[in-house]
Amino acid sequence: TIPTGGRAKAEKAARQKLEAIAVQRLDDIHPQLLVTTGDAAERVISIQSGLGCDLIVMGTHGRRGVAHLLLGSVASQVVRGAACPVLTVR
Template sequence: MSYQHILVPVDDSPISYAAIDHALELAKLCQAEVTILSVVAVDPYVGVDFYKVAPSITEHFMEAEANAKAQLHDITMSFDRENIEVNSKIFHGNPAEGIIHVADEVGADLIIMGSHGRTGVKKLVLGSVAQSVLSQSPIPVMVIKHQSS
């Protein structure tokens, strides 16, 4: 199977960088285009007006956006060095929904993402973005699992 367009959602965790490494190697083999995605999560329980009047919240989101842009720039440079066509996107909202939405938007035919490997109560409370994407995605999803040492 050969892939044409790979979507790689990232955060600032080591497992995201493991997913990037896998995507880089697979993109070289398939000569695929890659889109790197960073999702800036927005709390759905807080009203928009609150963000406008709460400078600390606004500052937090501005900082998150700046960090996402810097991270995406650094990652895209590694693909550029390998002459792999790469794009980057930032999505604001729910991570799993954003990943599915952007995969459809860019015409991805594979998603490669890391899984933090949460289990039990942590998974129940925090949810699992990877699990949500796996259950909702109409395209293949490669999950790079957290390696415990």
């Protein structure tokens, strides 16, 4: 578990990295960046509901077999739980 002060630092660092990537690669698009902590699938589904998103696009590692069974898949959980379509990109 990350202490509260550590969590805030981690979120700030993540936001700065995302902003740098967005400026560098998405110059014609103005994304809304959101950084949060917690269970990834639960947070994505919760935020999707709150924002009323029409589509979720997310990357996946493409694990199969035993690795998928043991590690699970955030993308799989989001696909099953989201109220909108989910596009997964390997």
